[in-house]
Amino acid sequence: MEEPVQDIPTDRKERFGWYLYDLANTSFTVLIVTALFPLYFRILAWNNDAMWGYAGSVTMLIIALTAPILGAIADFGGSKKKFLAFYTAICIIFTGLMIFLPGITQSQIDAIPDPRPAVSPFSFPPFLGIDIWIWAWLIFVLANIGFQGALPFYNAWLPEISTEENIGRIGGYGFAAGYVGAMATIVIALITVMMDLPYTYAFFFSAIFFLGFGIPSILALKSRPARRFPGEEDQSLARLGFRRVANTVRHLKDYKGLPLFLLAYFLFSDAITTVIYYAAIFGAAVYSFSTTQTLVFFAVTQLSAIPGAFIFGWIADKWGTKKTLISTLFIWIFALLVAYLFVAWGQLIWWTVGMIAGVGMGSAQSTARSMYGQFIPEEKKSEMYGFYALTGKFAAILGPFVYATVLVLVNPTLDPNLVAQSHMTAMLTILLFFVVSVLLLLKVRQPVMGEAKVYLDDDIGLPSV
Numbered sequence: 001m002e003e004p005v006q007d008i009p010t011d012r013k014e015r016f017g018w019y020l021y022d023l024a025n026t027s028f029t030v031l032i033v034t035a036l037f038p039l040y041f042r043i044l045a046w047n048n049d050a051m052w053g054y055a056g057s058v059t060m061l062i063i064a065l066t067a068p069i070l071g072a073i074a075d076f077g078g079s080k081k082k083f084l085a086f087y088t089a090i091c092i093i094f095t096g097l098m099i100f101l102p103g104i105t106q107s108q109i110d111a112i113p114d115p116r117p118a119v120s121p122f123s124f125p126p127f128l129g130i131d132i133w134i135w136a137w138l139i140f141v142l143a144n145i146g147f148q149g150a151l152p153f154y155n156a157w158l159p160e161i162s163t164e165e166n167i168g169r170i171g172g173y174g175f176a177a178g179y180v181g182a183m184a185t186i187v188i189a190l191i192t193v194m195m196d197l198p199y200t201y202a203f204f205f206s207a208i209f210f211l212g213f214g215i216p217s218i219l220a221l222k223s224r225p226a227r228r229f230p231g232e233e234d235q236s237l238a239r240l241g242f243r244r245v246a247n248t249v250r251h252l253k254d255y256k257g258l259p260l261f262l263l264a265y266f267l268f269s270d271a272i273t274t275v276i277y278y279a280a281i282f283g284a285a286v287y288s289f290s291t292t293q294t295l296v297f298f299a300v301t302q303l304s305a306i307p308g309a310f311i312f313g314w315i316a317d318k319w320g321t322k323k324t325l326i327s328t329l330f331i332w333i334f335a336l337l338v339a340y341l342f343v344a345w346g347q348l349i350w351w352t353v354g355m356i357a358g359v360g361m362g363s364a365q366s367t368a369r370s371m372y373g374q375f376i377p378e379e380k381k382s383e384m385y386g387f388y389a390l391t392g393k394f395a396a397i398l399g400p401f402v403y404a405t406v407l408v409l410v411n412p413t414l415d416p417n418l419v420a421q422s423h424m425t426a427m428l429t430i431l432l433f434f435v436v437s438v439l440l441l442l443k444v445r446q447p448v449m450g451e452a453k454v455y456l457d458d459d460i461g462l463p464s465v
Contacts, residue, residue: 008224010161015170017220018157022174023181024213025154028091028147029276030182031206032098035298036189037140038280039291040199043104044133046120047414049281049423053404055137056277057397059144064393070152081223084153088214090146094139096207101136103198106291114288115416148393155388157221159373171373172313175366179302185209186299193291248387257445258375264444265368265388266395268329268437271430272364273392274399275336275357282427286343286420287350297354304358312363313370321371322446328367329438331360336431340424402429 031037038052045051070083102124112121124132162170185206192202252259283289283297316324335356342349369388376384403426410422 008222010222013220014157014222015161017217018154018161018170019174019177020213020217020220021154022178024210024217025088025091025147025150026178026181027185027206027209028095028143029178030298030302031185031189031202032095032140032143033147034276035186035280035295036199036202036291037098038277039284039294040101040104040203041133041136041140042281042284043109043120043122044102044124044136046122046133047116047118047416047419048133049278049285049419050404050407051133051137052281053274053277053400053407055141056144056273056400057404059141059148060393060396060400062145063148064390064397066149070149079223080153080156081218081221084150084221085218087146087149087153088210088218091143091150092146092207092211092214094143094146095210096204097139098136098143098203098207099200101139101200101203102132103200105196105198106193107196109291116419118414118416152388155369158369159376160222160224162373166317169313169317171366171370172316172363175305175363176313179305181209181213182302183299186295186302190292190295190299193295248384255375260440261371261375261444262388262391264437264440265372266391267433267440268332268364269368269392270395270399271332271433271437272361273396274403274430275332275427276361277400278403278423278426282423283350285423287347289347289350293347297351300351301354301358301361304355305361305363308359308361308363312367316367316370320446321367321374322441322444325364325367325371326438326441328360328364329434329441331356332364333431333434333438335360336427336434340428340431343424399430399433402426 041052042049102122104122108122126132127135158171158174188205188209189202191197192199192205252262280289280294280298283294289297312324312328315327335353338349338356339353372384372388406426406429407422410425411418
């Protein structure tokens with residue numbers, strides 16, 4: 001039997017703290033991963049857009065190899081809060097270090113001829129014999145490792161602060177809070193651009209924003225005792241982590257519908273991650289969006305995402321998470337089809353796609369997280385969310401890698417005349433992932449929170465490793 005542990009109830013303060021972390025970390029998602037840093041990196045690497053996708057793939061490979069183990073360790077040691085603080089600190093520190101990268105301003109970017117020449121008009125001297133774009137690439141990878149590494153620990157609080165009746169709503173509130181934070185950081189970026197300040201100032205402000213709201217958030221979250229199982233008492237944390245993950249994999253089939261859900265999640269998480277990574281670059285390359293237009297575009301996206309997260313959170317509680325999730329994925333499919341088929345209509349199409357995709361963005365992610373929470377037993381929340389992270393992170397390796405590789409195959413010589421076509425082809429490839437994921441989800445049953453059992457019958461006899 002599992003060792004008895006004290007049950008620590010949640011309260012409004014803890015739920016507010018959980019929402020606050022979503023508000024804080026979205027500053028990194030929007031400015032660094034999505035809106036501004038990709039355009040800045042494109043200047044440093046000069047049209048080598050594939051390297052941006054490979055940066056995401058390298059990050060996720062590292063996270064994928066550690067997320068399930070760290071989740072199991074956190075569950076055993078009751079140390080989710082420590083790991084959340086550790087990875088958050090890594091993200092904030094390396095984001096702050098971006099202030100030391102070249103201070104490119106908007107006026108310098110506006111002076112670049114259109115179409116962009118094959119050779120960069122900028123000359124950045126190497127640092128310690130290494131090109132500046134490689135330093136930027138490495139700093140981003142390390143900051144992103146911190147951001148992504150914190151997510152499974154943050155997600156593991158959701159079953160602790162919610163019930164079957166409100167898990168969809170609480171998940172939606174978390175994402176909605178994130179979009180409020182996103183709007184605030186977009187305003188910071190717009191001020192930076194309009195005042196013709198170096199882009200690196202906005203990156204530094206993003207780190208300060210994350211720090212300022214992240215500290216009170218983490219302090220408000222409660223540390224709950226570890227749940228220990230037979231045979232685990234005398235094992236090292238690393239060995240325990242591998243053992244629990246092995247047990248999770250063996251028993252995935254026992255959680256009816258979960259393996260198929262994870263496969264579907266792999267595909268649509270892959271697609272969403274890739275679209276988020278390349279949205280700013282795609283808009284600039286295909287629809288000739290300026291930096292200011294790109295920031296306003298993401299503001300519009302966030303505005304449409306806030307009611308989407310609330311509304312679909314409520315719908316998930318009424319209709320069920322499965323139907324809601326499939327509906328949000330159809331929104332994504334429609335948005336990408338419009339972006340691909342009507343590109344000749346100009347920038348108005350990309351503005352429209354932003355509003356449509358915004359509704360599907362937060363609602364798809366929050367509903368998927370809530371649906372997964374209904375599949376898993378309370379006692380294995382950190383480990384199972386670690387496995388959820390593993391699925392998402394392996395998916396995030398594939399998506400940006402596929403997109404980047406398509407760019408290389410279509411435009412191996414970095415010909416400026418082929419940049420738009422290479423991005424269109426890559427985005428069409430990602431659209432297929434959404435279609436297949438919907439077909440898989442149609443075969444998944446609607447889970448019920450609390451019905452899952454903890455399968456530990458094989459643990460006692462499991463040979464030590």
